[in-house]
Amino acid sequence: MSRRTTGPFGVWAEMQRQRQRQLEAEARQRRQEAQEARAYERRAAQSYRGHKQAEAIRRTEELDARVAALQGLLASGCRASVFRPGALLHSDELAPLAAVIDGVGRREPDAVTEYFSAALYTSTAWPEGFPRRVAMAYDPAARQLVLDWELPPADVVPQSKYVRYMYAADQYKETPRPVGQRRALYKEVVAQCMLLVLHELFAADEPGALESVALNGFVDGHDPTTGRPDRIFLATVMAERSAFRELHLAQVDAESCLADALRGQLSARPDQLVAIRPGRRPEEAGHRVATHGDDEEPDLYEMDPIAFEGLVAELFEAMGMRAVTTQRSNDGGVDVHALDPTPIRGGQIVVQVKRYRNTVPPTAVRDLYGTVQDAGANKGVLVTTSGFGPGSHTFANGKPLELISGTELVDLLRRHGLRGRLGERGRPGSAPPLAPAPEPSLPDEYNILGMSWTGSVALDVCALVCRGNRILTDDHFVFYNNPRTPDGSVRTLSATAPDKAALCASFDTLPEDADRLVLAAAVDPEANPDADLSGFTDACIRLLDPSLTELGRLQVSDGRPHETALVLGSFRRRANGDWDFVVGGRGYSGGLEELLRDYGVEVD
Structure with missing residues (x-):
């Protein structure tokens, strides 16, 4: 038989035990609260992470939708309403235009150009943001409409392929769309635009004024020989009405249709503004040229x-x-x-x-x-x-x-x-931004690396900022789709004759852990799918100061048959901080992708 002691020590022990129980209970409560707090934090983090991931998915889906819309531009445009003044205007609005419509039937040049330029300018077939600038003239003897039509610029194709949320860094990372994909899609968009213009014109021709259409597609750019603003023509075609009616546009491959079925011409590299010779121009038709969509005030900075x-x-x-x-x-x-x-x-x-x-x-x-x-x-x-x-x-x-x-x-x-x-801030009705972001300026001290070679092969020239034979990060690969490093120490520039490509390099501001700047060239598979570097000869790199004064010439190796990418050479940092140039020469038959993998670049 047992009993609880009632002596002094027994009482004291019971008090101590009760205190221990109280402390243990408080400790359990604190542990439980801590567990609940951690569980809440985990749920909140998961919710936050889920929100961010959902946003990344939404942005990726938006990119995919934009690409799908570009791919289906011609098909959706053909489903749009055809220009019919009688259907689009009220009777009281149509009456004053009757004379113009009658003039189209009589093939009066001014009436024809007014009618068809309005048909294109008011069309619902074009996506929002696409330009609608047109200049046209009519040749009544040949019953031919001659026009220049503005095409969308290359940046209409999304630069990013997909967006990922990086949880560790709590930021989004946009993965660039491969250059080849962007070029191919933009070329397809240009071809679709040309066919859609022809479709819109022939579909609107109820009076039968058109026997053929001579169409030139252009974008605004700069003449590479003078540097002055000019129209760069990327496509041209002369389509007969009878031949065009035989086409089933919903099923055609736009590029093949334009180049083969209609015998038109399409730039091999429209994204690089490689121009083609336009066909018949509106001013050559012998009658007044009508324009639409060109009401913007000229930029005095850019005027000839x-x-x-x-x-x-x-x-x-x-x-x-x-x-x-x-x-x-x-x-x-x-x-x-x-x-x-x-x-x-x-x-x-x-x-x-x-x-x-x-x-x-x-x-x-x-x-x-x-x-x-x-x-x-x-x-x-x-x-x-x-x-x-x-x-x-x-x-x-x-x-x-x-x-x-x-x-x-x-x-x-x-x-x-x-x-x-x-400039841009001088547009009528536009207010200057509250905090205009300055354009990235060139470093205080830099050199220009101008690259030239003989041969007609189209090449992409790029640079890699490395430590040894490994690139620092993917962002230190400078090329068409990533024109500058994060710190701006290396960036692409527009080349000036006699150079065909140019880079800006500020050696003093390169990252401290970088000891090499590697220069490479690769065949553009979109422009020259069957080419190799056998035509890459007499190549050199001109070292220029900011005023374009030549400081020296660096010779590089010639290309070899069956190779499609070549390391031109590398600038290497010496122990005293100076940089020396070492000639390269290693070639790759697997193109730029194989070269990049050799330097640790992740290639999609």
Whole structure:
């Protein structure tokens, strides 16, 4: 038989035990609360992670939908409503247009171009955001409509293939769409656009005005020989009405249909703006050219220099003066001669035009004053797209000189019925962004690596920032689809003759753990599917400073048959921090993918 002790130690032991039980209970409660907190955190993390993953899936599905829409552009466009004025307009709206429709039946050039340009401009077949700029003319003798149609730019194809959520870094990672896929899809889009334009025109031709259509597809770009803004033609075709009606557009392969069935021409690399020679142009049809969708004010920064001088001369004429532009040679520093007929304050005016982005230096103002004195003119005017500093205004003060800045020029143009803007932020009705993001600027110290070679093979030139023979990260592979490293120390540039490709490299700002900059070239399988590097000869790398002064030439190995990728060479960091160039020469028969795997790049 047992009993609980009632002595002092027994009482004390019971109190201690009760205290222990209390502490144990509190400890259990804390453990339970901690477990519940961890469970809540896990559920919250899982919920957060699930939300992020769902968002990544949604963005990927959105990319897939955009690609599917581009792939089905022609099929969906053919299902859109056909242009029929009687069906689209109310009776009271249609009556004033009856004369135009009658003129189409009589094959009057102005009526035909007005009718068909409206058919294209108001079409519902084109996705939102696609351009609708058209210039056309009509040849009534041949019953041929001749037109230039603006194509969507290459960036209409999504650059990313899919989006993943990286849980460890808590960020999204966009996986680039392979260059070959982007090029192939854009080429397909161009071909579909050409066929869709033809379909829209022939379908709208109820009056029977068209026997054939001569169509040229273009995008805005820059002439590679002059660097000036120009139209780059990527496709052309002349389609007979009878031949086009035999096509079943819903089942055709757009590229084969355009090139083979219709005997048109399509650029081999439209994404690289490789131009083709256009067919018959609207201005060659012998009648007035009608345009639609070209109402945007011209960007004064991008205008052709001669056109800009002509615009300034128009401004002086609109202000009541007589003005003529000078010849390009022996102009004595004068771009426009103007005569102000106003008594007393009028007289001869010499005008200099400076299409600058940076502030005009005072030397230009002093030169203008010298020209005014030499020409015996009453006044000199300096017109620029930029502005003037205090030194220029101080020098001009008290002299027969007038300085017109870019903003003043735009104001004068608009007040006198002319058009012009200064860059994107000068568009009418557009407000400047609250915090404009500056464009990535070039490093303070850098070199340009210009690459040239003989032969007509189309090549992609790329760079890899490595430690030894392993790339630092996939983002340190610089090529068409990734034009710069994260820190901007290496980036692609537009090449200037005689170079065919160019890179910018700031050796001083390359990552500290990088000791090699590898340069490589590979055949473009889309443009030259059967080519190899046997035609890659007389290659060299020109080392240039920022002013394009040549500092030296680095010879590289010639290509060899059956190889489609080649390591041109590598710049290697020495112990003292200098960089030496080591000629490469290793070739790969498996193309750029095999080369990249050799350097540890993940290739989809």
